[in-house]
Amino acid sequence: MNAVDPQLPIVKSIDLCKTYAGIAVVNKLNLEIKEGSFCGILGPNGAGKTTTLRMFIGQCPIDSGELTIFGKAMPENASLVRESVGVVPQMDNLDPDFTVKENLHVYGRFFGIPSSELKERIHELLDFASLQDKADSKISELSGGMRRRLTLARALINKPKLLILDEPTTGLDPQARQAIWQKLRELKKQGITLIITTHYMEEAERLCDRVIVMDHGEVKADAPPKKLIRSEIESHVLEVHAADDRLLERVQQDESVARSEKSGDIHFFYGEKLKVALEVLEQSTHDDYLFRPANLEDVFIKLTGRDLRE
Ligand SMILES: Nc1ncnc2c1ncn2[C@@H]1O[C@H](COP(=O)(O)OP(=O)(O)OP(=O)(O)O)[C@@H](O)[C@H]1O
Numbered sequence: 001m002n003a004v005d006p007q008l009p010i011v012k013s014i015d016l017c018k019t020y021a022g023i024a025v026v027n028k029l030n031l032e033i034k035e036g037s038f039c040g041i042l043g044p045n046g047a048g049k050t051t052t053l054r055m056f057i058g059q060c061p062i063d064s065g066e067l068t069i070f071g072k073a074m075p076e077n078a079s080l081v082r083e084s085v086g087v088v089p090q091m092d093n094l095d096p097d098f099t100v101k102e103n104l105h106v107y108g109r110f111f112g113i114p115s116s117e118l119k120e121r122i123h124e125l126l127d128f129a130s131l132q133d134k135a136d137s138k139i140s141e142l143s144g145g146m147r148r149r150l151t152l153a154r155a156l157i158n159k160p161k162l163l164i165l166d167e168p169t170t171g172l173d174p175q176a177r178q179a180i181w182q183k184l185r186e187l188k189k190q191g192i193t194l195i196i197t198t199h200y201m202e203e204a205e206r207l208c209d210r211v212i213v214m215d216h217g218e219v220k221a222d223a224p225p226k227k228l229i230r231s232e233i234e235s236h237v238l239e240v241h242a243a244d245d246r247l248l249e250r251v252q253q254d255e256s257v258a259r260s261e262k263s264g265d266i267h268f269f270y271g272e273k274l275k276v277a278l279e280v281l282e283q284s285t286h287d288d289y290l291f292r293p294a295n296l297e298d299v300f301i302k303l304t305g306r307d308l309r310e
């Protein structure tokens, strides 16, 4: 594909809709994603994140609305667009019959990369993913973290301008997750546009310069993560676990408590200072509480509720 016009958004959707069994799982999505941004899409299970990403790459038909990727209308230009997109799907789809190197090779051949160039690129990508030692291993011999790194390496085989990552770190240990974060930061520095979905709020907070919170196929919030925390929620949270009603009433009397919520036997008090509430607790015999700055998870819960989804 020719060079992308820097003025054009990499992704643009207008009233994008997808319905399954009469239910709108993506409902009038209006989005513009600029080149070079690192955009996180957050949302509860079933919010429509994967469906949205699948429409972006032409894997799922669009019911109504408009979608352009690199300024090209989708799904008409899906094959052309896919030449410049890398995808890490939610479910690993590495070929279990092939080795690590062979998986990269087969994928590279799909893009018509000549053998000599492909050999060099595979070498670089194995280095990038710290998988040189596993080049000849079967997929079944890899740990979960290695598989995710290999899927990421595979997504880069065609030197994409846009990288789409659907929960790239789910189920990984902190070391493996941080290794992937490091790689994603490197890619961002190279100017690649990244779109990631994740259920790890701290991941979105650390990596993304923009976070879109989706629920029931609609955008509930769209801003840089720090701005979301500043604008959508009180600055601090006091979590009080299993306290008696009389103590909770006294905590609630603090005038700086702007909002409170109950979930099971935990009471959440939101406010700016909560000084009086803290004094009440300090002077009581109840020590099962936590006072902390509000974070993206608090924003997420405020916007999408505490009820379990699918
Ligand atoms: N091929 C399909 N046929 C029917 N329903 C589908 C299909 N794909 C997705 N859905 C439904 O669409 C809704 C959105 O699914 P989607 O996979 O986009 O959610 P998600 O936000 O990615 O969730 P998760 O966080 O669990 O991955 C869900 O209710 C799901 O059951």
Ligand SMILES: [Mg+2]
Residues within 6 Å of the ligand: 049, 050, 051, 090, 166
């Ligand atoms: Mg999903």
